[in-house]
Amino acid sequence: MKATVLGAAGYVGGELLRLALGHPELDVVQATSRRHAGRPVGLVHPHLRHHAGLLFTEPDTLEPVDVLFSALPRGELARVHDRITSAARTVVDLGPDFRDPEGPGGAHYVTGLPELYRSALAGATRISVPGCMATAAAVAIRPLAAAGLTRDDAVVDARTGSSGAGAEPSPATHHPERQHAMRIYKATGHRHEREIARLCGVRARMTVTAVPLVRGVQVVAHLRPPRPVARAEVWSAFRDAYADEPFVRLVAHRSGLHRLPDPQFLCGGNFVDLGFDVDDDGLRVVVVAALDNLVKGAAGGAVQSLNVAQGFEERTGLEFPGLHPV
Amino acid sequence: MKATVLGAAGYVGGELLRLALGHPELDVVQATSRRHAGRPVGLVHPHLRHHAGLLFTEPDTLEPVDVLFSALPRGELARVHDRITSAARTVVDLGPDFRDPEGPGGAHYVTGLPELYRSALAGATRISVPGCMATAAAVAIRPLAAAGLTRDDAVVDARTGSSGAGAEPSPATHHPERQHAMRIYKATGHRHEREIARLCGVRARMTVTAVPLVRGVQVVAHLRPPRPVARAEVWSAFRDAYADEPFVRLVAHRSGLHRLPDPQFLCGGNFVDLGFDVDDDGLRVVVVAALDNLVKGAAGGAVQSLNVAQGFEERTGLEFPGLHPV
Amino acid sequence: MKATVLGAAGYVGGELLRLALGHPELDVVQATSRRHAGRPVGLVHPHLRHHAGLLFTEPDTLEPVDVLFSALPRGELARVHDRITSAARTVVDLGPDFRDPEGPGGAHYVTGLPELYRSALAGATRISVPGCMATAAAVAIRPLAAAGLTRDDAVVDARTGSSGAGAEPSPATHHPERQHAMRIYKATGHRHEREIARLCGVRARMTVTAVPLVRGVQVVAHLRPPRPVARAEVWSAFRDAYADEPFVRLVAHRSGLHRLPDPQFLCGGNFVDLGFDVDDDGLRVVVVAALDNLVKGAAGGAVQSLNVAQGFEERTGLEFPGLHPV
Amino acid sequence: MKATVLGAAGYVGGELLRLALGHPELDVVQATSRRHAGRPVGLVHPHLRHHAGLLFTEPDTLEPVDVLFSALPRGELARVHDRITSAARTVVDLGPDFRDPEGPGGAHYVTGLPELYRSALAGATRISVPGCMATAAAVAIRPLAAAGLTRDDAVVDARTGSSGAGAEPSPATHHPERQHAMRIYKATGHRHEREIARLCGVRARMTVTAVPLVRGVQVVAHLRPPRPVARAEVWSAFRDAYADEPFVRLVAHRSGLHRLPDPQFLCGGNFVDLGFDVDDDGLRVVVVAALDNLVKGAAGGAVQSLNVAQGFEERTGLEFPGLHPV
Incomplete structure (x- = not known):
């Protein structure tokens, strides 16, 4: 399949390029960046230096692609x-524009999260x-939530590395301010x-901390079950949901x-690791999930969703497992 | 006052030395370390290199001190x-042995937290x-809690740097495993x-994460008030408690x-910074507190408590405010 | 080819496992670790958690492998x-035992650095x-050196992350001492x-610094040419040597x-990146080389050498290019 | 002495404020910042939050100060x-404008480096x-160099944290690009x-690397002596120069x-630590110096120089020794 990456000079764009260039079914024909048009992608993404012939192009002229x-x-x-969709049969969006199925155009897009929407993704052309x-x-x-093990709200403590803020410098990501930050930049009311x-039917009371990671x-997630629960029940709920998932461990x-x-x-891999613990009185379940925001949380999730949509083996192009130590 | 530091080769010991050496009322006469006896303290604590004449001594012979x-x-x-108390009129313990007032010997010790126990600390000789x-x-x-703004349990998410684990190498603090760790080493049941x-009358449901800091x-702390609360009420409760505290901001x-x-x-300072936010429906208060575990959480808290006990100005020897950037 | 990894619980061992498990020509049949025998490799190497069935074994019994x-x-x-070589037709050693061709047994081993020894590696069974x-x-x-652009000694400033010191905790790699270290642990006389x-015929006057990386x-390398040199000469020497190298950029x-x-x-990739600059008077050439010590400097170099020895395409199993940002 | 800090919102400005606020002979009457005029200094410099009454002011109106x-x-x-010097008897400049004694105005300024220019600094009003x-x-x-132990050029490898680049965000200091950088941003020709x-009469062939520190x-410095030297000679030269220096260890x-x-x-202290090693053949001396760029390399050097100029005890206001661990 011929593939284009729009917005290829950002961090998510760079990871899309890395994954697409290593994907046996994909052929990258265009990588757009208004600012860097004409320069090799490796000048911006040093890990792709060996692709010397791949240059950024202006986004105004799009090659027809799959x-x-x-x-x-x-x-x-x-x-x-409109212009996009006339140039490409399948569109995979990693931005927020079509995430809300009730927002403008959102109804045409399937949620690119195979663990929750695998059947809807089969054959999808808008993801x-x-x-x-x-x-x-x-x-x-x-x-x-589906197993009735939590009440209707949950304290969700999210910790995020700096790459989630994108490639544009700002005071918040200036290295001397950020390297050792434990910065709670959104204590309440995160969008x-x-x-x-919408994804899981529970009110999340989120607190988000920027932590010293890239x-x-x-x-x-701190869940309060309506009655004391045992570890085995939680295991069972997770096993039922994810035992066959290729990217959930x-x-x-x-x-x-x-x-x-x-x-x-x-880092660099497409896994989401998932674990939990339960308070001694069974009245709090602490669930922990971890992922690479640029891979499983963006470019990898996109490729995995495309694999499902196209009927490719789901792991295709996503074999890199991460590193230890790192 | 003549002063001894027992266990002076550890990280808390090193900070006690730094603070005591800079304290106008204290004269360090002994710094003990069985392992390093006979060596200058600066070999272990490079920030104290200029105190070339101060050597570690064996803990078996203690000078009489104040x-x-x-x-x-x-x-x-x-x-x-018993041996300790015959050598020193005042004892300030930074370890856990006498923290529990109902544990052996604990009843004789006053809690070294002036913000909560200032009046009890005045004149105290066991801290x-x-x-x-x-x-x-x-x-x-x-x-x-005192203002009735929380129910009887709270989710307490604690994040800690590596120095809290002490100076002894271990697999958990091996640099390649620890530099980028977000390691939830105690999801439930922390002691x-x-x-x-005991200190604030609320059940804490703690989760502790080792984060990439030293x-x-x-x-x-995520508190659930029994009724919707406004920001102003929370401000008011904190101001009433801490407006005159020299080390609470x-x-x-x-x-x-x-x-x-x-x-x-x-880092290096004795402040505990304190802030909060409230969910839009007033049903969760997120309280955030930060401190340097080796200073306000240990050596600085000890010196501050001694200042109170002895009637010195409370800030004496604790003037260093921290750094920016760091 | 059936493959065994000896010493598989260390960091180099873990990377050998990762690369071998992803190599289409290799089938990992044994991963030894005396300490962890019987446990899944994923307990020690979290990036390999999904290989749930691969357990460490005792090194005393070795399967016959290729x-x-x-x-x-x-x-x-x-x-x-002796025991090893009766169990395996080809041995690739990543330790120091046979690096010196004049040391015991060293004459039988070919240096596993294809950029310098490719022809000798073809068909080799001891690397x-x-x-x-x-x-x-x-x-x-x-x-x-080969082009006569340097005199007979060079100042070589080497900077290394903590993973080079291995997986065993020590005071030197204790996180609070190491996270911000610029520790010159060998200013002169490095072995x-x-x-x-031996590899390039120049006396290296090395200084090694442990830097805040994993x-x-x-x-x-600061080289003093015998006469003023121009940038173009240096480019030319490097291009002649490396233009066709798959892993030199x-x-x-x-x-x-x-x-x-x-x-x-x-990180995670097998490239060695190489660059340089020249003082305005042409009398110093500053050459900079960078690599991942666990990959190109160890496990990746081993697999690349094996690929050359066996006649596989040289990039096989080494396609992961690294990450940006990281 | 009444004191003003011009450019107080930058990192050097913040450290000047910290040191001046803690200096018993100085009274900070003005801290200028065009961008932040009217806001408390603690909003920009969180370590100074407790100085709630100190606000940034416009630089256009300067109070007369000492x-x-x-x-x-x-x-x-x-x-x-001209406007500055009419408002202040003594000017201490931390920028580059008057560093060159042969540049415009430079002849009126004394170099603020007491270890080399102590006698010239006594009584100085332009530093x-x-x-x-x-x-x-x-x-x-x-x-x-003074002892004749080096030839006329030296390889000088300088490593610097990110705070040296100042408080203004830029692509070079964007956290995801900088946190793990070993970026040789100036291999040759540094100004x-x-x-x-000028300061030591030796041509420095510098290479500067941005390293993962704030x-x-x-x-x-790699020095080539004209003849083989022994460690004792080097010790002797350093002892002769610095034995009585309060800030050289x-x-x-x-x-x-x-x-x-x-x-x-x-970090935070005013020391410059100094050490060395010698190659086995005595033909290279490796000298290592370390300091906090914002303190001894800027704000602390300024205060130390003022202390010397005014005849205050040289350590006044500079007692903080640094931290361990950090």
Whole structure:
């Protein structure tokens, strides 16, 4: 399939390029960036230096392709949507424009989260990948909500690395201010609360902290079950939901150093690791989910969704497992 | 006052030395370390290199002093307590041995947390400094608990740097495993839960994460008030409690980069920064407290408590405010 | 080819497992670790958690295999070498035991550095991979030495991440001491000086600094040419040597952010990036080489050498390019 | 002395405020920032939050003061110099405008580096503090150059944290690009080469690397003596130069973890640590100097110079020693 990446100079765009260039079914024919048009992609994305012949192009002229990935910022894909869709049979959007099925155009897009929407994704040609924190929270909470193991609200503590803020410098991501930050930049009222509610039917009372990482999202959801629950019930709910998922790993060891999900080991990989613990009185379930915000939370989720939509083996192009140590 | 530091080769011991060496009322006459006896303290604590004449000594022979600070590990001070108390009129313990007033010997010790126990500390000669996470949580929660603004349990999310684990190498603090860790090493059942309950009368449902910092503790307490509360009520409760405290700063800005407490700016200083936010429906109060675990959470808290006990100006020897950037 | 990894619980061992498990020509049949025998490899190497069925085994019983990778510490492979070689047709050693061709057994081993020894590696069944800093320095210096562009000694400044020290905790790698270290642990007399001299015929006056990274080696070689040289001569020497190398990238841009090699973008990948600059008077050439010490400097170099020895396409199993940002 | 800080919202300005607010002989009456005029300094410098009454003011109206510290960017102090000097008896400039004694106005300024210019500083009312890397390099090289232990050029490898680039965000200091950078941003031709030549009479062939730190400069100078030298000769040259210096510590241990200067332990303090090693053949001396670029390399050097100029005890206001661990 011929593929274009729109907004290819950003961090999500760079990861889309990396994954698409290594995907046996995809052939990258265009990578757009208004600012860097004419320069090799490797000048902006040093990990792609060896693709010396691949240059950024202006987004104004689009080659006809089979699939178009968009990593454009909020509002920009919606603005040029008609032109886009005439150039590409399949559109996979990684931005927020079409995430809300009740928003303008949203009804035409399927949620690009195979763990929750696999059957709807089969054959889909319009795919909207959820936000990275919403993905982690939804994977963490939905099976327990579905099993009746939580009341209708949950404290959701989300921790995020700096790459989630994008490639544009700002005071918030200036290195001397950010390297050692534990910055609670949104203690209440985060707009992903609505997305989580939609994906798993639970009110999330979110608090988001920028932590001293570049990549990685970790979500800690504190759920209050309506009655005391046992660990086995929680295991069972997660196993029922995810036992066959190629990219969900259940991690809840009783010993060893790495007993619960930690995003560090997921850098570059498409896994979402999932684990939990239960208070001694059974009245709080702590669920932990971790992922790489640029991969499973963006570019990897997009490729995985495309694989499902096209009927490719779901792991295709997503084999890199992450690193240890890192 | 002549002063001894027991367990002076650890991180808390090193900070006690730094603070005591800079304190105009204290004269350090002994710094003990069995392992390093005979060596200059600067070999272990490079920030004290210029004190070339101060050598570690064996702990077996103690000079008679006015005040003895103990940074010994769990159980060791209790074991030699009689010998200690005959050598020093005042004992300030930074370990856990006498924290529990109902534990052996605990009834003789006053809690070394002036913000909560100032009047009891006046004239005290036995002082036990609480744990760093308990200090942060108690300062955060107690005023709201006292004002009836929380129900009887709270989700307490504590984040801690690596120095809290002490100076002894271990797999958990091996740099390649720890530099990028978001390691939830205690999701439930942390033993500080009891200490917090004692200090502020609320059940803390704690989850503790080791984060990529060396110094610093940040506590995020999610409180559920029994009725919707307004921001002004919370402000009022904190102001009533802490307006005159020299080391508590209220930080809850509506704009700017640093709106809520972040431990990075507190490194080396004795402040505990305190802030909060309230969900739009008034049904969750998010309280954030930050401190340097080795200073306000240990050595600084000890010196501040001694200042109160001895009637010195409370800030004496604790003037260093922290750094920015860091 | 059936493959065994000896010493599979260390960091190099973990990377050998990752690469071998993703290599289409290799089938991992054994991963040894005395300490962790019987446990899944994913408990030690969280990035391999999804290989739930692969357990560490005792090293005392070795399956007959086609290729054995050894990541054993100094001296241990030599000690059991006879037993090893009866169990495996091809041995690839990543330790130091057989690096010196004049040391015991060394004459039977070919240096596992295809950029310098490709023809000797064809068909080889005994391969010894050089040390990570020696690899970077040799790739950097040899073409200029061969072209007569340097006098007989060079200042070689090597910077290394903490993973190079291995998986065993020690005071030097204790996180609070290491996270912000710029620790010159060997200012003179490093034993890689001899290895570099052997690989490129130049006396290296090395200074080694432990820097605040987990992965990565960066070598800055300051060469004094016997006469003023121009940039074009240096370019020419490097192009002649490396233009066709699949894993050497020449990086010496005049503009942009990433003008010279930086190890951060190489994490997990097998590239060695190489660049340079020349003083205005032409009397100093600064050559910079960067690589991932666990991949190109160890496990990746081993797999690349095996690919050459066996006649596989040289990139097989080494396609992951690294990440940006990271 | 009444004191003003010009350019008080930058990082050097913030450290000037911290030091001046803690200096018993200084009374801060004005802190200027055009951008932040009217806001409390603590909004920009969180470590100064407790100075709630100190607000930034416009730089256009200057109070008459005894001493004015300028942390203005290149060219700005020179532009308003006449107005400045009519408002302040003593001017201490931390920018580059008057560093060159042969540049415009430079002849009136004394170099603010007491270790090299103490006698000239006594009574001085115009002081220009050298750049942070030049300070470290000059302290490292000058005694050996004076003793004839080096030839006329030296390889100077300088490593710098991100705070040296100032408080203004840029692509080079965007956290995702900078957190793990080993970025050689100036391999040759750095403009501090001239400043070093002026301060110590040796051509410095500099290479500058941005390393993953916020604070700290470390300089490694590789000197080639004209004949083989012994360690004792080098010790002797440094002792002769610095034995009585309050802020120079000689650090060259044969054992232990911290054998050579490392900037991490100097954060916030005014020390420059200095150490060295010698190749076995005596033909290379490796000198290492470390300091906090914002303190000894800027604000602390300024206060120390003022202390000398005014006849205050040289350590006044500079007692904070740094931290361990950090």
